[in-house]
Amino acid sequence: MKTLEQILAEHRFFRDMPPEYLRLAAGCAANKRFEAGQLLCREGSDADYFYVISRGSAAIEIFAPGRGPITIQSLGEGDMAGYSWLIPPYKYRLDVRAVEPVLAVAFDGKCLREKCEANPALGYDFLKRVTQVVIARLGATRLQLLDIYGKNLF
Amino acid sequence: MQDPMTPRRFRIARTLRETKDIFTWELRAEDGGEFAFSPGQYNMVYIYGIGEVPVSISGDAADRRKLLHTTRAVGAVTEAMRALKKGDMAGVRGPFGSVWPLDKLEGKDIVLVAGGVGLPPLRPAVYHILRNRAKYGRCTLLCGARTPQDIAFAQELERWRGRLDFDVHVTVDSAGPDWRGNVGVVTTLVSRAVFTPEKTAALVCGPEIMMRFAAAELANRGVREDSMYITLERNMKCGIGLCGHCQLGPVFICKDGPVFNYGMIKQWFLKREI
Numbered sequence A: 001m002k003t004l005e006q007i008l009a010e011h012r013f014f015r016d017m018p019p020e021y022l023r024l025a026a027g028c029a030a031n032k033r034f035e036a037g038q039l040l041c042r043e044g045s046d047a048d049y050f051y052v053i054s055r056g057s058a059a060i061e062i063f064a065p066g067r068g069p070i071t072i073q074s075l076g077e078g079d080m081a082g083y084s085w086l087i088p089p090y091k092y093r094l095d096v097r098a099v100e101p102v103l104a105v106a107f108d109g110k111c112l113r114e115k116c117e118a119n120p121a122l123g124y125d126f127l128k129r130v131t132q133v134v135i136a137r138l139g140a141t142r143l144q145l146l147d148i149y150g151k152n153l154f
Numbered sequence B: 001m002q003d004p005m006t007p008r009r010f011r012i013a014r015t016l017r018e019t020k021d022i023f024t025w026e027l028r029a030e031d032g033g034e035f036a037f038s039p040g041q042y043n044m045v046y047i048y049g050i051g052e053v054p055v056s057i058s059g060d061a062a063d064r065r066k067l068l069h070t071t072r073a074v075g076a077v078t079e080a081m082r083a084l085k086k087g088d089m090a091g092v093r094g095p096f097g098s099v100w101p102l103d104k105l106e107g108k109d110i111v112l113v114a115g116g117v118g119l120p121p122l123r124p125a126v127y128h129i130l131r132n133r134a135k136y137g138r139c140t141l142l143c144g145a146r147t148p149q150d151i152a153f154a155q156e157l158e159r160w161r162g163r164l165d166f167d168v169h170v171t172v173d174s175a176g177p178d179w180r181g182n183v184g185v186v187t188t189l190v191s192r193a194v195f196t197p198e199k200t201a202a203l204v205c206g207p208e209i210m211m212r213f214a215a216a217e218l219a220n221r222g223v224r225e226d227s228m229y230i231t232l233e234r235n236m237k238c239g240i241g242l243c244g245h246c247q248l249g250p251v252f253i254c255k256d257g258p259v260f261n262y263g264m265i266k267q268w269f270l271k272r273e274i
C-alpha cells in the first residue's frame, strides 16, 4: 500500500516538491471522504483545512439568498480546495461542496501553517504553489467575465 | 473541374436547431453528385440576394452524399441562413483550405479543445479519429460553451462520452442549479485531462482568446507548440488566395489556413499590430 507521502508526490499540486517537504506536509494530512452534498469549506468559517482531491468532483459555490448556491467553478481530480488556509485572515471566502462523493487528502491548515512559520523555505514553497492555484483561478474567472463566446469577441 | 468562383447549387434536405442561435443544415447537391472534403475544410456559402460567408464543414468526410454545415447566426448572412427552410437553395463554393493533419498524427495522444461554435469544425476530425480509433493513442475532447443551453451536438457528446475509448469533458461558463456538469472556462479542463504531453497533439478551435489561453495551458502541461493546431478566422471574399482580404502576415487564411500549426503561426497570431 502506498504511503501518504507517495500519494502526495503523485498529485499535481505537489509536483516536484522536495521529499523532506512532502514528509512535513504528510505529517499534517489524512485521507477524508465527503458524500455528495457535503461541504468541504464553508464561506466565513475558519480555514482550518485544505484539500487535494484524489477522486470525485466538487464545486466552488456562492450562496445567493433566495436563489441558493451558484456554482462558480468545478473542481476535479488533482485540484486543490481551500487556499485560504495560507492567507490571512484564514477564513474561507467561498463554499466548496462535493458534487459526487469526494476522496481527498485533508491537511490541517493550522499544523501546516506552524511548520511554514518555523521553516520559511517550506512556507515559500507552499506560497508559490498556492499562488499558482490562485492565479489560475483568477485567470479563469477573467475569461468567464469576458464572455468569450459572445458576439463581440470572436 | 468546377470553377472555384462559381457556386454549386445545393438544396437544404434537413435543418436541425442545435441551440437558440446555432443550427445545422444537411445539404444535397442539385446535380445529384457527391461532395468530397477533408476534416478542417470550409465552404463559401452563398445565400441568393444576401451574400456569401465562409462556414466549416461539420459532417462526416466518409459520407459524401450529404454536406453538413453548422452555423451560428450572428449577422446579416448567417441570420438569413437561419431563416431558410427544408427545400430552399444555397450556393456552395469549395471545399477550401487546409486540413487537420490527422494522418500525420497517428500514434499520438490527441486532445481536441473546442469552444462554442469551434466544435463543428472539429466534428469531422472526431468522426475520423473514432473510425480509425486503433491508430491513435489516448483521445480526449474538451468542450466549452457559455451555458448548458449553448452546447451544440449535446446528444452526440453524450454518446461519445459513453465510449470507453474516448474521454469527453464538457464545461460551461455559467449555469443554473439544475446543471450537474462542469462549470468553468474550457481552458481549466486542460490541466485535468489525462494524456502524455511528449506524445500529444492538440487540435484547438474556438474564439481566438480561448485558443490563446488553451495553447498556453497545453504548453504548461508540456505539449510542444509545433504539436498544436489551431484554426483562424478572418473576413473572406474569394476563398482562393486572390483578393487579399484574409491576409495575416505572410499567409492567406483562406488557402494556407484555416488550420495552422501553432508553432508556425504563433508569431502572427499573437502580433497586435495586424
Ligand SMILES: Cc1cc2nc3c(=O)[nH]c(=O)nc-3n(C[C@H](O)[C@H](O)[C@H](O)COP(=O)(O)OP(=O)(O)OC[C@H]3O[C@@H](n4cnc5c(N)ncnc54)[C@H](O)[C@@H]3O)c2cc1C
Pocket: A150, A151, A152, A153, A154, B042, B053, B054, B055, B056, B057, B070, B071, B072, B073, B074, B075, B076, B077, B078, B079, B117, B120, B121, B232, B233, B234, B235, B236, B258
Ligand atoms: C474559415 C472559416 C470558417 C468558419 N466556420 C464557421 C462555422 O463553421 N460556423 C459558424 O457559425 N461560423 C463560422 N465562421 C464564421 C462565419 O463566417 C461568420 O460568422 C460570418 O461570416 C458572419 O457573417 P454575417 O454576415 O452573418 O455577420 P456580419 O454582419 O458580418 O457580422 C455581424 C456581427 O457578428 C460578429 N461576427 C462576425 N463573425 C463572427 C464570428 N465568427 N463569431 C462571432 N461573431 C461574429 C461581427 O463582429 C458583427 O458584430 C467561419 C469563418 C471562417 C473564416
Ligand code: FES
Pocket: B235, B236, B237, B238, B239, B240, B241, B242, B243, B244, B245, B246, B247, B252, B253, B254, B255
Ligand atoms: S479571401 Fe481572398 S485572398 Fe483570402
